[in-house]
Amino acid sequence: MKSPVRVAITGAAGQIGYQLCFRIAAGDMLGPDQPVILQLLEITPALGALEGVAMELQDAAFPLLAGTVTTDDAEVAFNEADYALLVGAKPRGPGMERKDLISENGKIFGPQGRALNAVASRDVKVLVVGNPANTNALIASAAAPDLDPRNFTAMTRLDHNRALAQLAMKTGVHHDRIRKMVIWGNHSSTQYPDIRFAEVDGKPAPEQVDDDWYRETFIPDVQQRGAAIIKARGASSAASAASSAIDHIRSWALGTREGDWVSMAVPADGSYGIEPGVIYSYPCVCRDGGWEIVQGLDVDAFSRERMDASDAELREERAAVEDLL
Ligand SMILES: NC(=O)c1ccc[n+]([C@@H]2O[C@H](COP(=O)([O-])OP(=O)(O)OC[C@H]3O[C@@H](n4cnc5c(N)ncnc54)[C@H](O)[C@@H]3O)[C@@H](O)[C@H]2O)c1
Numbered sequence: 001m002k003s004p005v006r007v008a009i010t011g012a013a014g015q016i017g018y019q020l021c022f023r024i025a026a027g028d029m030l031g032p033d034q035p036v037i038l039q040l041l042e043i044t045p046a047l048g049a050l051e052g053v054a055m056e057l058q059d060a061a062f063p064l065l066a067g068t069v070t071t072d073d074a075e076v077a078f079n080e081a082d083y084a085l086l087v088g089a090k091p092r093g094p095g096m097e098r099k100d101l102i103s104e105n106g107k108i109f110g111p112q113g114r115a116l117n118a119v120a121s122r123d124v125k126v127l128v129v130g131n132p133a134n135t136n137a138l139i140a141s142a143a144a145p146d147l148d149p150r151n152f153t154a155m156t157r158l159d160h161n162r163a164l165a166q167l168a169m170k171t172g173v174h175h176d177r178i179r180k181m182v183i184w185g186n187h188s189s190t191q192y193p194d195i196r197f198a199e200v201d202g203k204p205a206p207e208q209v210d211d212d213w214y215r216e217t218f219i220p221d222v223q224q225r226g227a228a229i230i231k232a233r234g235a236s237s238a239a240s241a242a243s244s245a246i247d248h249i250r251s252w253a254l255g256t257r258e259g260d261w262v263s264m265a266v267p268a269d270g271s272y273g274i275e276p277g278v279i280y281s282y283p284c285v286c287r288d289g290g291w292e293i294v295q296g297l298d299v300d301a302f303s304r305e306r307m308d309a310s311d312a313e314l315r316e317e318r319a320a321v322e323d324l325l
């Protein structure tokens, strides 16, 4: 058996956190031979509820759960953390855009970035889920000057998975037989879900769907799926969000499958004309515990316009939190 790794989860008594704790303790994120210590952070008024989560974790008697820490102190939660899933933040309600959360949620991520900087493993892998996720990841990274900015990522894997599901339903091919989906940009309604390189059962996706469906139905449906879930459920996505967070970390830690890639929001480095300064979703390949942006993909005029629009929105979000950077 391997030695345990430390997984910090913020907002651990919330909707997503409640899902994450049990799936991670069951081994879904890091594999069936990797024990975990869960280090759970909540705000002080939610510590009672968090204690209830810890009691249920005990009662589930997971063979891989090597310990549970509950706290309202970020430096306790992030102490020597190998993984940090930053979920704790307010969700949006009907009629809101995710960026409307920025003034309230943005201020959570500076202190958490500072705490990670002070006490986390120097190799900590950080995934920001709390919205607006890309800009919150930028804030956390800016507050952690001693950690490599490449350790800070934000989640667009849920959008990636949503895009796989929509294309699978349209083509009648199981989503597990689709490769090379891409989500470019922000986890927001300006994201650009791109099927130009996707393969459905080994054949090019664009040849299997008509262009009108792609532009008029697929793209807006994926962009608006979060809002559609809020309308249907009366609360934002939780189980699918937790599942995608687990997918994101599993790919990063254990690698992407041969011949496929995943979407991850990572620090822009000039790739595809997106200048540094924002956390932008790209197609990525992961191996040996690291990620690389897939290079050399063609950018046509339709794509350029959408990729730039999402970049522009991220730079507006950045300008709105300049005082936190
Ligand atoms: N990136 C994505 O794809 C994606 C998907 C779904 C939801 N989200 C976002 O994830 C966030 C959480 O969603 P949820 O449904 O779990 O919300 P929730 O309200 O059910 O849970 C959030 C939890 O975070 C806690 N919290 C608040 N501030 C905190 C802080 N400073 N430190 C630690 N904990 C804190 C709250 O007490 C609460 O228990 C929201 O911002 C939501 O919009 C992102």
Ligand SMILES: O=C(O)C[C@H](O)C(=O)O
Residues within 6 Å of the ligand: 091, 092, 098, 131, 158, 225, 226, 227, 229, 230, 236, 237, 241
């Ligand atoms: O849409 C939301 O606000 C929640 C989340 O970001 C989602 O995409 O489901």
